[in-house]
Amino acid sequence: MSKILVIGEISDGKLNSGTAKVVAAAAQIKGDITVALFGADVSAAAADAAKLDGVTKVLKIESAANANPLAAVYAPQIVELAAGYSHVLFPGTAFGKDTAPRVAARLGVQQVSDIMVAHSPTSFDRPTYAGNAIVTVEAPAAPAIVATVRLASFTAVGSSANAAIESASSSAALPSHTRFVKLEAQKSERPDLQAAARVVSGGRALGSSDAFKIIYSLADKMGAAVGASRAAVDSGYVPNDMQVGQTGKIIAPELYVAAGISGAIQHLAGIKDARTIVAINKDAEAPIFEVADFGLVADLFTAVPELEGKL
Amino acid sequence: MSVETPVERDVMEYDVLIVGAGPSGLAAACKLKQIAAEKGAEISVCVVEKGSEVGAHILSGAVFEPRALNELFPNWKELGAPLNAPVVRDELHLFYSPQKSFKFLNFMIPSPMHNEGNYVISLGNLCRWLAQQAESLGVEIYPGFAAQEVLIDEQNVVRGVQIGDLGVGHDGKPKDGVYAPGMELRAKYTLFSEGCRGHLGKRLIQQYQLESKDAPQHYGIGLKELWEIDPAKHEKGLVVHGAGWPLQAFGTEATGGSFLYHLENNQVVVGLIVDLSYSNPFLSPFDEFQRFKHHPVIAKYLEGGKRLSYGARALVKGGLDALPKLVFPGGALIGDDAGMLNYSKIKGSHTAMKSGMLAAEAVAERLLAGSEGGDVLNGYPEKFKASWLYDELYRSRNFGAVLHKFGALIGGTINWIEQNIFGGKAPWHFRDLKKDHETLKPAAQSQKIVYPKPDGKLSFDKLSSVFLSSTNHEEDQPVHLRLKDPSIPIGRNLPLYDEPAQRYCPAGVYEVVTAATGDKRFQINAQNCVHCKTCDIKDPSQNITWVAPEGNGGPNYPNM
Amino acid sequence: MKALVSVKRVVDYNVRVQVKSDGSGVITEGVKHSMNPFDEIAMEEAVRLKEKGKLTEIVAITIGGAKNEETLRSALAFGADRAIHIKEEGDVQPLTAARAFAAALKKEGAQVFFAGKQAIDDDANQTGQMVAALLDIAQATFASKVELDGGKAVVTREVDAGLETLEVDLPAVITTDLRLNEPRYLKLPDIMKAKKKPIETVTFADLGVEKGAALTISKTSAPPKRSKGIMVKTVDELVSALKSKGLV
Structure with missing residues (x-):
C-alpha cells in the first residue's frame, strides 16, 4: 500500500485551503496519508489538518528556521522526512511549485507536475501546452514519486476526521544562502486579472x-x-x-x-x-x-x- | 512613396534583395547562389519575409508539378524535399446540386488537369525546405520582418526596401522603450515576390505603369482546410477536383472550383476557389466553402475526421493576357506578385519558381558583367519569352476568360477542346475586360443568400475557423487595413452593396456594428486578418488598402 | 560577473496545438517553433543587467537537436555574447536537463543561472529549481524584480499571497515570471550580427552527465470539452445557485 506524505501549506498561520485538495488527490492514489507542516508554530494549522478526511497522521516540523517557506530550507528536511514514503505530494501553488522540484532533484526523481487524475499509484494525467493536451504518464515507483497537484482538478475533502498530531524534528543541514526579506500583499485595488479567484x-x-x-x-x-x-x-x-x-x-x-x-x-x-x-x-x-x-x-x-x- | 528619414535607420547593402520567402523568391535566391558558385563569384542575397517564419503565410492547394524543382535541384529526392505523396489518381466532378454530381471519365478530363507525375504537397513545407537549401547555399533569410516601403531614388530607380518599424502604437506614435526603427535594405537589384496582390508590387505596378494593356488582372479567393481523417477512408495521392455547386455550374455570376487532395499521414486538404468576379454582394466565399463540405462526394471523406487548420489566400489568375510588365529600373516582379499562376492547371508553384529562376539568371548575368545595378533587367522578360513557362501560360491564356464568359460547363468544354484538340493553341482568344471590383450588382437587385448553420462537425463558424489559422497581431499597432475614405463603408457601400466586406473577408475582419442608438459603425478587427488581400481586390470602391502590419503578424499556418 | 541563460525551443504560443488522433502526442511537425516566452523574459533580464553593468558576460544555453540552433541565434540577437548547444536529439526531461545545466554552470563558473519559470510545451516548472538543488545553491523562482549587488541578489517573487522578497547569495538560480519585463523586439541588425557570434557544441558525455529517471508518456489526449450547465431564469435563481456552491 502507498504511504503518502502531503506537504501542507500554511497561509497567515492557518492551513491553506489547497491542502485539503492535495489530500483528495492522495485519497485517489489510495494509501496511508500523512500531512507534514513546516513553520515556526504550526499548531493551529495542524489542528485543521488533523480534521481532514483520510488523514491518519499530522507531523509538525517546527523551528525558527522554518518560519518562512523557503524552498532551499524546507527541501533538505522534506528529503529526510520522505524516507519510507512512496509518494510526496505538494499543492500546485507557488509554494509547492517552488519546493517540489528541489526535493525531487535531491531524491534523483523525475517529478510529476500538476496531477489532474491519479489512475493508479504510478499513473497520472497532467496538462501540457497550457491545458491543450493532457498526457497520461507512468512514473517509476522507486525511490518515490514526487508530484504537485493541480488544485482546480480536485474537490477538497471534508473535515470530520481526528488524526494524531505528532512533532518531528530534522537533523538535515540547512543552507544559509537564502534569506527571507519581506512579504507584501498586492496593493492594487482590484485583484490582478491573471491571479484573481x-x-x-x-x-x-x-x-x-x-x-x-x-x-x-x-x-x-x-x-x-x-x-x-x-x-x-x-x-x-x-x-x-x-x-x-x-x-x-x-x-x-x-x-x-x-x-x-x-x-x-x-x-x-x-x-x-x-x-x-x-x-x-x-x-x-x-x-x-x-x-x-x-x-x-x-x-x-x-x-x-x-x-x-x-x- | 517618397523616402523620408525622420529617424536614423540602419542600412545594409546586398547585391540582391528578395521580398517574400515563397516559392518564387526562394527559387530565385537558390538559383543566384548556384550561379555564383558555378562561376566562382560572390553574390550576396538577402530574403525578407513578413511571416513569423518561412511558410507561416504560405497557403496553397497544393498539387505540385516538379518541373521547375527538377531544374533547380535535380537531386531533390536525396536532399529530402517534402514531396511525399505522388498523385495516384485524378477525379473530376461536376457538382450540380447539394447532393448530386457527375463524375467525368478519365478521357473527358482536360489534359492540364491530369496530374500523373505530380505530387500532393504542403507548399508551406516545401518553402521551409527551400529556405533550408537557400541558407545552406549562403542566402540570408530574415522572417518576421515586413518590407514596408520601396526605396526609390531621385532617378526613379528602386534601390531596396525599408523594413517596417517595430513598436509603433495604435495612434501611430512610437511606444516607449520598445520602438525600433525598421532598417533600410539596399540592393543592386530587388526582386518582389510577395505573392498575389503584394502591397509593394501593387504600388510598383502603378508607379511604373506596368499593368497589362491587353486585359485587367483577375483574382480568386481560395479557402482551405487541413483535416486528419479516418485512415480507412484515406487514399494517399488521390486528387479530386470539382466544378459547379455551391457555385454555378451553368451561370457566370459565381464561378470557381473546388479540390480535395489526400496528403500523407491520413491528412487531406479540402478547398474552394471563388472567382472574385462574382456579382451577388450577398455571396460569402467562407459560407460557400463551409456548405460545400457537406456534398456527399466530399463529406464521405471528412465525416469522423478532425479539422486541423484553416486559411484563405487570394490568388491571381489573369494569366498571360493580364501579366504586367515584369521589370522596372532596379528590380523585377516574380511569381504571383507578377501573376504567373496557370489557372487552367490551378497551379502556380512551379511557374512561380521558374519565373524566379529566370529573373535570377538575368540578375546574375548583369552582376557577373560588373553591373552596379539600378538598370532595367531586360534579360528577364527575354528569358521568360523563350522559356517553357511562357509557352505553358500561352496555352492556357483563354481559360479564365471562358469560364467567366460561359460558366463552368460550357467554358470547361471549350477548354477541353482547346487543350485536348489544339494542345492549347486554339485559333481563338477570349478576354475578360471587367475588373473584379466592378462586377458587384447593387444589393437591391440581388437575391439574399441564406446559408445553413454550421453543424460543428463538417462546417464551422468564421471565428472558430480563424482561430485555427493561428493568426495573431500585436494589438497595439496602427490598423493595417487602411481606408482611403472612412465614410465610404457606411455612406456608400452599405446602402449600395450591403457592405460586402462583411462577407468576402474570410477572417471576420470587417463588421458593420449597430449601436443602441441605431447608428451604424464600420468595425475593423485587424487582429483577425489572415493576409489574404481579398479586401484590397474586391472592395467595390477600391477604398481598402492592405499594408504590411508589424513583422511576425498574421497567420501561422502549419502544413498548409 | 557571468550569467548562464537557458533557452528552450518550443511550439510557438500562437500555434493552436493539435493532439494526434492516435494519442501519440501533439502535432509538432511543420508548425512554428520559437523561444519559450518565459525564456525570452530571462534573456531580456540578463541583457538589461548587462546594460546596467551588473553582468559582464551572458552565455545562452540550450539542449536539443540541430533546429535548436535557431533558438540560440535568437538569444544571441537578444544580446547573449556566446552560446552553448548541448546536442541531444531524444526526449530530455527536467531532471536530466538540470543535470546538464548544473554541469555547464559549474564549468563556466557563472554566478547566475537564469531560466523561464516554465516552458510552455511540457509546463513542468521544474528545471531551474532542480539546477539549484543539484548544486545546493540558492533559488529565487517566479521573479518579478531582480537586483544584483556584489555577491548577492535581491529578488521579488510572485507568490500566491502577494510579492515576496528574498536575498540570496550567488551563485543562484533565478526563474522569471511574466511581469518581470517586456522583452524587446529583436532588431534586424542584431539578428545579422548574431549570425557571427560563436556557438559551442557539446554533448551530455562531454559534460559528464547521465540521463536521469524519466516519466513514460503512455497517451496524449485532447482536454475534455466543458459541458453545458444549468440555465437559470432569474437573477435570484442565479444568486442562490452561486451561494449553494459557496462561490459568493
Missing part, C-alpha cells in the same frame, strides 16, 4: 466605455478582477491588457462571470480552466451558454446591477 468580464454588448462601469461595480462588490472580450477591446471600450482569450490572457479563476460576451472560440480558449462560468447574455443562442455552468438569458443592463444588488 474571481473575474467579471464584459463584451461588446456593453456598447461603450462608459457602460463598462456596471462591470467594474459588480467586480468591486465581488472582489473580482475585470476582464473583457476581444470584441470589447477592439471596439476601444477598454484597454488591451484587459483582454481575456487566446491572444490575450489565459485565466483560471474559481468564478468567471461573462456579461454580454457571445463566446467566440478565442475567448473560450482563455477561460477553459475557469472552475465555474456564469454567462449573462441576451442572445439565448450565444455559444457562451454551451460552456457556462450557469446561464441567464437576460439584458445585462438590468441583470448585472440586479446581481450586484443581491450579493
Whole structure:
C-alpha cells in the first residue's frame, strides 16, 4: 500500500485551503496519508489538518528556521522526512511549485507536475501546452514519486476526521544562502486579472466605455478582477491588457462571470480552466451558454446591477 | 512613396534583395547562389519575409508539378524535399446540386488537369525546405520582418526596401522603450515576390505603369482546410477536383472550383476557389466553402475526421493576357506578385519558381558583367519569352476568360477542346475586360443568400475557423487595413452593396456594428486578418488598402 | 560577473496545438517553433543587467537537436555574447536537463543561472529549481524584480499571497515570471550580427552527465470539452445557485 506524505501549506498561520485538495488527490492514489507542516508554530494549522478526511497522521516540523517557506530550507528536511514514503505530494501553488522540484532533484526523481487524475499509484494525467493536451504518464515507483497537484482538478475533502498530531524534528543541514526579506500583499485595488479567484468580464454588448462601469461595480462588490472580450477591446471600450482569450490572457479563476460576451472560440480558449462560468447574455443562442455552468438569458443592463444588488 | 528619414535607420547593402520567402523568391535566391558558385563569384542575397517564419503565410492547394524543382535541384529526392505523396489518381466532378454530381471519365478530363507525375504537397513545407537549401547555399533569410516601403531614388530607380518599424502604437506614435526603427535594405537589384496582390508590387505596378494593356488582372479567393481523417477512408495521392455547386455550374455570376487532395499521414486538404468576379454582394466565399463540405462526394471523406487548420489566400489568375510588365529600373516582379499562376492547371508553384529562376539568371548575368545595378533587367522578360513557362501560360491564356464568359460547363468544354484538340493553341482568344471590383450588382437587385448553420462537425463558424489559422497581431499597432475614405463603408457601400466586406473577408475582419442608438459603425478587427488581400481586390470602391502590419503578424499556418 | 541563460525551443504560443488522433502526442511537425516566452523574459533580464553593468558576460544555453540552433541565434540577437548547444536529439526531461545545466554552470563558473519559470510545451516548472538543488545553491523562482549587488541578489517573487522578497547569495538560480519585463523586439541588425557570434557544441558525455529517471508518456489526449450547465431564469435563481456552491 502507498504511504503518502502531503506537504501542507500554511497561509497567515492557518492551513491553506489547497491542502485539503492535495489530500483528495492522495485519497485517489489510495494509501496511508500523512500531512507534514513546516513553520515556526504550526499548531493551529495542524489542528485543521488533523480534521481532514483520510488523514491518519499530522507531523509538525517546527523551528525558527522554518518560519518562512523557503524552498532551499524546507527541501533538505522534506528529503529526510520522505524516507519510507512512496509518494510526496505538494499543492500546485507557488509554494509547492517552488519546493517540489528541489526535493525531487535531491531524491534523483523525475517529478510529476500538476496531477489532474491519479489512475493508479504510478499513473497520472497532467496538462501540457497550457491545458491543450493532457498526457497520461507512468512514473517509476522507486525511490518515490514526487508530484504537485493541480488544485482546480480536485474537490477538497471534508473535515470530520481526528488524526494524531505528532512533532518531528530534522537533523538535515540547512543552507544559509537564502534569506527571507519581506512579504507584501498586492496593493492594487482590484485583484490582478491573471491571479484573481474571481473575474467579471464584459463584451461588446456593453456598447461603450462608459457602460463598462456596471462591470467594474459588480467586480468591486465581488472582489473580482475585470476582464473583457476581444470584441470589447477592439471596439476601444477598454484597454488591451484587459483582454481575456487566446491572444490575450489565459485565466483560471474559481468564478468567471461573462456579461454580454457571445463566446467566440478565442475567448473560450482563455477561460477553459475557469472552475465555474456564469454567462449573462441576451442572445439565448450565444455559444457562451454551451460552456457556462450557469446561464441567464437576460439584458445585462438590468441583470448585472440586479446581481450586484443581491450579493 | 517618397523616402523620408525622420529617424536614423540602419542600412545594409546586398547585391540582391528578395521580398517574400515563397516559392518564387526562394527559387530565385537558390538559383543566384548556384550561379555564383558555378562561376566562382560572390553574390550576396538577402530574403525578407513578413511571416513569423518561412511558410507561416504560405497557403496553397497544393498539387505540385516538379518541373521547375527538377531544374533547380535535380537531386531533390536525396536532399529530402517534402514531396511525399505522388498523385495516384485524378477525379473530376461536376457538382450540380447539394447532393448530386457527375463524375467525368478519365478521357473527358482536360489534359492540364491530369496530374500523373505530380505530387500532393504542403507548399508551406516545401518553402521551409527551400529556405533550408537557400541558407545552406549562403542566402540570408530574415522572417518576421515586413518590407514596408520601396526605396526609390531621385532617378526613379528602386534601390531596396525599408523594413517596417517595430513598436509603433495604435495612434501611430512610437511606444516607449520598445520602438525600433525598421532598417533600410539596399540592393543592386530587388526582386518582389510577395505573392498575389503584394502591397509593394501593387504600388510598383502603378508607379511604373506596368499593368497589362491587353486585359485587367483577375483574382480568386481560395479557402482551405487541413483535416486528419479516418485512415480507412484515406487514399494517399488521390486528387479530386470539382466544378459547379455551391457555385454555378451553368451561370457566370459565381464561378470557381473546388479540390480535395489526400496528403500523407491520413491528412487531406479540402478547398474552394471563388472567382472574385462574382456579382451577388450577398455571396460569402467562407459560407460557400463551409456548405460545400457537406456534398456527399466530399463529406464521405471528412465525416469522423478532425479539422486541423484553416486559411484563405487570394490568388491571381489573369494569366498571360493580364501579366504586367515584369521589370522596372532596379528590380523585377516574380511569381504571383507578377501573376504567373496557370489557372487552367490551378497551379502556380512551379511557374512561380521558374519565373524566379529566370529573373535570377538575368540578375546574375548583369552582376557577373560588373553591373552596379539600378538598370532595367531586360534579360528577364527575354528569358521568360523563350522559356517553357511562357509557352505553358500561352496555352492556357483563354481559360479564365471562358469560364467567366460561359460558366463552368460550357467554358470547361471549350477548354477541353482547346487543350485536348489544339494542345492549347486554339485559333481563338477570349478576354475578360471587367475588373473584379466592378462586377458587384447593387444589393437591391440581388437575391439574399441564406446559408445553413454550421453543424460543428463538417462546417464551422468564421471565428472558430480563424482561430485555427493561428493568426495573431500585436494589438497595439496602427490598423493595417487602411481606408482611403472612412465614410465610404457606411455612406456608400452599405446602402449600395450591403457592405460586402462583411462577407468576402474570410477572417471576420470587417463588421458593420449597430449601436443602441441605431447608428451604424464600420468595425475593423485587424487582429483577425489572415493576409489574404481579398479586401484590397474586391472592395467595390477600391477604398481598402492592405499594408504590411508589424513583422511576425498574421497567420501561422502549419502544413498548409 | 557571468550569467548562464537557458533557452528552450518550443511550439510557438500562437500555434493552436493539435493532439494526434492516435494519442501519440501533439502535432509538432511543420508548425512554428520559437523561444519559450518565459525564456525570452530571462534573456531580456540578463541583457538589461548587462546594460546596467551588473553582468559582464551572458552565455545562452540550450539542449536539443540541430533546429535548436535557431533558438540560440535568437538569444544571441537578444544580446547573449556566446552560446552553448548541448546536442541531444531524444526526449530530455527536467531532471536530466538540470543535470546538464548544473554541469555547464559549474564549468563556466557563472554566478547566475537564469531560466523561464516554465516552458510552455511540457509546463513542468521544474528545471531551474532542480539546477539549484543539484548544486545546493540558492533559488529565487517566479521573479518579478531582480537586483544584483556584489555577491548577492535581491529578488521579488510572485507568490500566491502577494510579492515576496528574498536575498540570496550567488551563485543562484533565478526563474522569471511574466511581469518581470517586456522583452524587446529583436532588431534586424542584431539578428545579422548574431549570425557571427560563436556557438559551442557539446554533448551530455562531454559534460559528464547521465540521463536521469524519466516519466513514460503512455497517451496524449485532447482536454475534455466543458459541458453545458444549468440555465437559470432569474437573477435570484442565479444568486442562490452561486451561494449553494459557496462561490459568493
